[in-house]
Amino acid sequence: MNAVVSELREPPAALDRPAQALLSIDRIDTFYGETQALFDVSLRVGAGEVVALLGPNGAGKTTTLRSILGLTPARAGRIRFDGREITRASTHEIARAGVGWVPDDRRIFPTLTVARNLAIARKKSRFRAWSEKECFEIFSALEYLMHRECENLSGGEMQMVAISRALLGSPGLVLFDEPSQGLAPKVVQDVMKTITRLKAEGVAVLVVEQNVQSALEVADRVYVMNLGTVVHEGPADALRRDAALRLRLLGV
Numbered sequence: 001m002n003a004v005v006s007e008l009r010e011p012p013a014a015l016d017r018p019a020q021a022l023l024s025i026d027r028i029d030t031f032y033g034e035t036q037a038l039f040d041v042s043l044r045v046g047a048g049e050v051v052a053l054l055g056p057n058g059a060g061k062t063t064t065l066r067s068i069l070g071l072t073p074a075r076a077g078r079i080r081f082d083g084r085e086i087t088r089a090s091t092h093e094i095a096r097a098g099v100g101w102v103p104d105d106r107r108i109f110p111t112l113t114v115a116r117n118l119a120i121a122r123k124k125s126r127f128r129a130w131s132e133k134e135c136f137e138i139f140s141a142l143e144y145l146m147h148r149e150c151e152n153l154s155g156g157e158m159q160m161v162a163i164s165r166a167l168l169g170s171p172g173l174v175l176f177d178e179p180s181q182g183l184a185p186k187v188v189q190d191v192m193k194t195i196t197r198l199k200a201e202g203v204a205v206l207v208v209e210q211n212v213q214s215a216l217e218v219a220d221r222v223y224v225m226n227l228g229t230v231v232h233e234g235p236a237d238a239l240r241r242d243a244a245l246r247l248r249l250l251g252v
């Protein structure tokens with residue numbers, strides 16, 4: 001083959017990568033002050049794809065989410081969402097573009113009612129708007145909690161509010177940070193079912209999890225991080241089936 005033609009060609013896409021990335025992170029470095037937390041991190045999430053971000057404490061998973069959200073912007077590299085560069089956009093603009101967030105500490109206004117917390121989360125983006133009624137279909141208990149103040153809710157109830165709040169913001173992508181943390185096994189199953197439902201509705205998900213088993217049940221693809229870098233990328237199925245690989249990468 002002519003050398004010039006071959007150089008002009010796109011490199012072959014890896015088979016396990018989505019052809020059209022909704023979110024693409026390219027070689028980002030992120031710092032807290034002078035301390036570097038992410039080193040040359042690249043990651044992709046396709047439209048309607050569920051991607052799990054796994055790895056030990058301090059690996060850089062939350063920092064990756066914070067970089068996407070503009071809470072701790074990347075100092076080098078590039079982040080694109082839905083065809084638009086968001087590397088240095090404000091968190092508000094990123095949310096308006098259709099990135100939803102379910103934080104690990106839920107961040108619900110404790111003295112406001114559930115209804116009020118949900119009302120202030122409503123936003124329009126180019127992605128589909130979810131209604132409160134649809135949230136009640138997903139979480140049947142939610143309808144009966146609407147007039148409760150959020151400080152009186154259980155951990156599982158708070159998680160329902162946090163997920164519903166993300167959906168009411170019309171997301172094309174929802175970032176979940178440790179959604180199963182501190183929840184009873186039944187509630188963890190409900191959260192994982194919700195992730196599967198989002199995928200069925202065409203919403204992409206990037207989920208950070210310590211609960212490897214639950215994450216592998218719902219994910220299409222997986223990234224494993226360690227010490228601020230991506231150390232593995234591949235289909236979730238490979239990690240589900242290969243106990244030796246799972247043990248080597250995740251210690252479980």
Ligand SMILES: Nc1ncnc2c1ncn2[C@@H]1O[C@H](COP(=O)(O)OP(=O)(O)OP(=O)(O)O)[C@@H](O)[C@H]1O
Pocket residue numbers: 032035037055056057058059060061062063064
């Ligand atoms: N606000 C902060 N200021 C300084 N360093 C931080 C801050 N937040 C995180 N770090 C450091 O950045 C690195 C990555 O942390 P990060 O929270 O992203 O890891 P993680 O993989 O999400 O782990 P965990 O499950 O413990 O949250 C760690 O070395 C951590 O100590």
